[in-house]
Amino acid sequence: MSDHSGLPSVRWSLRGLTDEGDEAWLIRGISRKLYRCPGCHGEIEIGAEHTIVQYVRRLGGTEHHHWHRRCAEELLIPELGKVKRIPAGESSQGKLEARGRRKSGQRRR
Ligand SMILES: [Zn+2]
Numbered sequence: 176m177s178d179h180s181g182l183p184s185v186r187w188s189l190r191g192l193t194d195e196g197d198e199a200w201l202i203r204g205i206s207r208k209l210y211r212c213p214g215c216h217g218e219i220e221i222g223a224e225h226t227i228v229q230y231v232r233r234l235g236g237t238e239h240h241h242w243h244r245r246c247a248e249e250l251l252i253p254e255l256g257k258v259k260r261i262p263a264g265e266s267s268q269g270k271l272e273a274r275g276r277r278k279s280g281q282r283r284r
Contacts, residue, residue: 182226182247184263185263186262186263187260187261188200188203188263188265189201189258190258191256194254197232197233198233198274199230199255200229200271201226201227202227202228202263202266203227204224204241205223205224205225206223206225207221208221209221212242212243214243215246217243219242225241225242225243225244226243226247227239227240228247228251229271231271237271237272
């Protein structure tokens, strides 16, 4: 088992860094429509618990994808650096989009 205590849940999200230095936030979600998982190209059924991966780009901007929980765990999380648990309230869509609007370097400490 890894040391970041598992997958995103109702209470916890995960945040890691990509090779490019972008933030990748992993958030628990319930699908409201059919999604296709970028990991296995399979479908994620409506109503399924899955992992939303929201990227916050180093140079600004956000982008998200929907992954099967297991695919995210096996394929995505191992690629990320510095994976940490973050309280889920910090990973709301609005907060992450606000982060993406600020360029790095203008961020307050
Ligand atoms: Zn998948």
